[in-house]
Amino acid sequence: MSTEDAGFKLARRRVWVAGHNGMVGSALVRRLAREDCEIVTVDRAAVDLRRTAEVEAWMGETRPDVVVMAAARVGGILANDSYPADFIYDNLMIAANVIDAAHRFDVAKLLFLGSSCIYPKHAPQPMAESALLTGPLEPTNQWYAVAKIAGIKLCQAYRRQHGRDFIAAMPTNLYGPGDNFDLAACHVVPALIAKTHAARESGATTLEVWGTGKPRREFLYVDDAADALVHLLKVYSGDDHVNIGCGEDIAIAELAGLICEVVGYDGALRFDAGKPDGTPRKLLDVSRLAGLGWTARTPLREGLALAYDWFLAHAGEGARRAIGATG
Numbered sequence: 001m002s003t004e005d006a007g008f009k010l011a012r013r014r015v016w017v018a019g020h021n022g023m024v025g026s027a028l029v030r031r032l033a034r035e036d037c038e039i040v041t042v043d044r045a046a047v048d049l050r051r052t053a054e055v056e057a058w059m060g061e062t063r064p065d066v067v068v069m070a071a072a073r074v075g076g077i078l079a080n081d082s083y084p085a086d087f088i089y090d091n092l093m094i095a096a097n098v099i100d101a102a103h104r105f106d107v108a109k110l111l112f113l114g115s116s117c118i119y120p121k122h123a124p125q126p127m128a129e130s131a132l133l134t135g136p137l138e139p140t141n142q143w144y145a146v147a148k149i150a151g152i153k154l155c156q157a158y159r160r161q162h163g164r165d166f167i168a169a170m171p172t173n174l175y176g177p178g179d180n181f182d183l184a185a186c187h188v189v190p191a192l193i194a195k196t197h198a199a200r201e202s203g204a205t206t207l208e209v210w211g212t213g214k215p216r217r218e219f220l221y222v223d224d225a226a227d228a229l230v231h232l233l234k235v236y237s238g239d240d241h242v243n244i245g246c247g248e249d250i251a252i253a254e255l256a257g258l259i260c261e262v263v264g265y266d267g268a269l270r271f272d273a274g275k276p277d278g279t280p281r282k283l284l285d286v287s288r289l290a291g292l293g294w295t296a297r298t299p300l301r302e303g304l305a306l307a308y309d310w311f312l313a314h315a316g317e318g319a320r321r322a323i324g325a326t327g
Helices: 021-030 052-061 077-082 084-104 139-162 186-203 220-236 251-262 285-289 300-312 316-323
Strands: 013-020 037-039 066-069 109-111 166-171 173-175 206-210 219-221 242-243 268-272
Touching: 013 021, 013 109, 021 220, 052 084, 066 084, 066 220, 077 084, 077 139, 077 166, 084 109, 084 139, 084 166, 109 139, 109 220, 139 166, 166 220, 173 186, 173 220, 173 300, 186 206, 186 251, 206 251, 219 220, 220 242, 242 285, 251 268, 251 300
Parallel strands: 013 037, 013 066, 066 109, 109 166, 166 242, 173 219, 206 268
Antiparallel strands: none
16 A cells, blocks of 8 residues: 555654665665654664674664665675675575564664565566566576565565564666775676776777677666655555666667766777676566656766766775776
């Protein structure tokens, strides 16, 4: 059901953004600053969300009214495929500990963030929420996906058994300020921005892109995603998770060309078909979100330019050395 009529009020509530240093979490902090609420954060050095006792002790002391679960171990195809145990264990423990503690300490509302990778590899496009668990997952990120599916089910279980207002949202591929540009762990947009910048700086005449360039992906600017999440906190209370996206996709080859334009690189693209493509297409059906009154605002090219500006201003020499020269 929707709570659009009554609405959920954030005013004068303590809102814990779990994972506030990450790309999504920092965008949520920026967005929530416009609300009349108290934003609560804690660094991972102080509280390891994988450790039950630490989570319960901090929650018992802090007593947030609202929890937004943006904390997770995340990464691209290479990271997921290289560290499957880390991805499934860390994300399972984070979800279980925070959701259970939210119940134990009477949190008024919790929003769990998943990922579009929860859907079957060959799900009908665009992927509706009902596609969940209707087929096999993409093998390269199945560990992360299983943990995120478990988080959705935890929210549903606590709603059913304890009447908790715990909801879940499934964002599409996100990008923007605060992204991770480490090629060993990052997603496609930051990887392409970093590699294209390095190629331009080094004068490389070609730029290697993983895969065939044929897969299609949907990309949403992270500040748009944060706005959608705050909107869901206010207007939605239901058992089903809600997709968050822009409703449009683009081929990786087209994306690479667009990033070359933004960065100012005029070399040739070389596609390495020996590298995995992942799921052929990932486009979310965002009709449920639109029905709740929210649509994306930032066009892809504008968002990529903002992301590149952030990279230039904040990535720093250490991050750029990690990127390395490519071409």
